[in-house]
Amino acid sequence: MYKIQTLNKIDERGLKLFPADAYEVGGEVTNPEGIVLRSYKMHDMELPSSLKAIARAGAGVNNIPIDKCTDKGIVVFNTPGANANAVKELVIAGLLLSSRNIAGGIEWAKTLKGEGDNVAALVEKGKSNFAGNEIKGKTLAIIGLGAIGVMVANAAEALDMNVIGFDPYISVEHAWELNQNIARAESIEALLAQADYVTLQIPLMDKTKNFIDAEKIAMMKDGVRILNFARGGLVSNADLKPALESGKVGWYVTDFPDADVINMKNVIAIPHLGASTEESETNCAVMAVREVRDYLENGNIRNSVNFPDVIMNRNGGARILIANKNVPNMVSQISTLLAGYSVNIADMMNRNRNGIAYNIIDIDRNELNPEVGDKLREIEGIFMVRILPGQK
Numbered sequence: 001m002y003k004i005q006t007l008n009k010i011d012e013r014g015l016k017l018f019p020a021d022a023y024e025v026g027g028e029v030t031n032p033e034g035i036v037l038r039s040y041k042m043h044d045m046e047l048p049s050s051l052k053a054i055a056r057a058g059a060g061v062n063n064i065p066i067d068k069c070t071d072k073g074i075v076v077f078n079t080p081g082a083n084a085n086a087v088k089e090l091v092i093a094g095l096l097l098s099s100r101n102i103a104g105g106i107e108w109a110k111t112l113k114g115e116g117d118n119v120a121a122l123v124e125k126g127k128s129n130f131a132g133n134e135i136k137g138k139t140l141a142i143i144g145l146g147a148i149g150v151m152v153a154n155a156a157e158a159l160d161m162n163v164i165g166f167d168p169y170i171s172v173e174h175a176w177e178l179n180q181n182i183a184r185a186e187s188i189e190a191l192l193a194q195a196d197y198v199t200l201q202i203p204l205m206d207k208t209k210n211f212i213d214a215e216k217i218a219m220m221k222d223g224v225r226i227l228n229f230a231r232g233g234l235v236s237n238a239d240l241k242p243a244l245e246s247g248k249v250g251w252y253v254t255d256f257p258d259a260d261v262i263n264m265k266n267v268i269a270i271p272h273l274g275a276s277t278e279e280s281e282t283n284c285a286v287m288a289v290r291e292v293r294d295y296l297e298n299g300n301i302r303n304s305v306n307f308p309d310v311i312m313n314r315n316g317g318a319r320i321l322i323a324n325k326n327v328p329n330m331v332s333q334i335s336t337l338l339a340g341y342s343v344n345i346a347d348m349m350n351r352n353r354n355g356i357a358y359n360i361i362d363i364d365r366n367e368l369n370p371e372v373g374d375k376l377r378e379i380e381g382i383f384m385v386r387i388l389p390g391q392k
């Protein structure tokens, strides 16, 4: 029986893909082999020695101690693209919210309760306080052209905006998806100087913390609107506050309000609703559960953020899974050891990512002397070994 701990509410349509006769799943499960979570912050959590896989049902993994997991041989997955459409739609809402004072108008309209027959006349009289501008013909700068950024770019282009993108690390796949009218900014300065709206679609990492700071705000047009549906830590609160006070930044729309931001002028605060749609919750949960199952049951790795992706069809025999530092002579030590136990390799894959190598080795028999696993673990540089019984 595999044990799976959930650290957030995970969509049932995903969780039901764990077969009940082989998986125990729940928030109270102890010593799990797998964890499925959303935004739960794992940094202060002790990682049980039983833990082999963590799946983030979503995109951002800044809530997971990735390096610590890698050292312990724990494979961390996310679900790329599974919630991108939901975020795209809210970013488009953010563009409109920062253009038409919809939020202010709605708040004001609520104050008219009790005005009886005067409501309609008061609405017509007061509406000029909430006039705005159209997004058509305005320039939107998108920082980060990944799953979400590309969708936002194409949707904004379809709404007749001028769209400029900036992503020095754009993948070939995402570049192909971009509408040909999306311009490419060669530098962040060039991007920010032209923008009426700036939207962030990048991950929060050490390198991107406080990405929007006083220096970058100074490069922007007066009255610029900044949209942050990525992570709060990407924008320096200390630098944002005076910019909002002075009107340098016209509006700040954020999905990540905190104690400081919620009290700032001209902030539209949304309670982290980017991925909170029925569709995206299902997509993310289904993808996360499939990833964990394929890893626990077959050792296949798809959509990991810390290990190389390695997928190999099973031949029916026992399977050996090994993670090692990618240093010379590892594969030959492994094959020599197996040969010493007269184990014949039927199929093998070895992939490397950032110095971490992962091997899937299928043998042509069903059982393997457990001593082989112990000996493999003794090889310097190997930090994770699992042996899956054959299916014959």
Ligand SMILES: NC(=O)C1=CN([C@@H]2O[C@H](COP(=O)(O)OP(=O)(O)OC[C@H]3O[C@@H](n4cnc5c(N)ncnc54)[C@H](O)[C@@H]3O)[C@@H](O)[C@H]2O)C=CC1
Binding pocket: 058, 059, 060, 061, 080, 081, 083, 084, 087, 143, 144, 145, 146, 147, 148, 149, 166, 167, 168, 169, 170, 171, 174, 201, 202, 203, 204, 208, 229, 230, 231, 255, 272, 273, 274, 275, 276
């Ligand atoms: N509000 C919400 O509920 C949600 C927020 N997010 C946030 O949005 C982020 C992006 O999500 P996806 O588009 O799915 O991820 P993704 O991995 O598909 O795209 C991220 C893109 O950012 C680019 N990038 C990284 N560093 C950059 C830099 N310094 N300058 C410019 N580009 C840079 C990468 O090359 C990549 O193309 C997530 O990491 C997460 O923090 C994601 C989903 C839901």
Ligand SMILES: O=C(O)C(=O)COP(=O)(O)O
Binding pocket: 038, 039, 057, 058, 059, 060, 061, 083, 272, 274, 275, 276
């Ligand atoms: O996928 C992401 O990065 C998100 O921010 C969504 O977070 P959530 O799953 O809604 O807690």
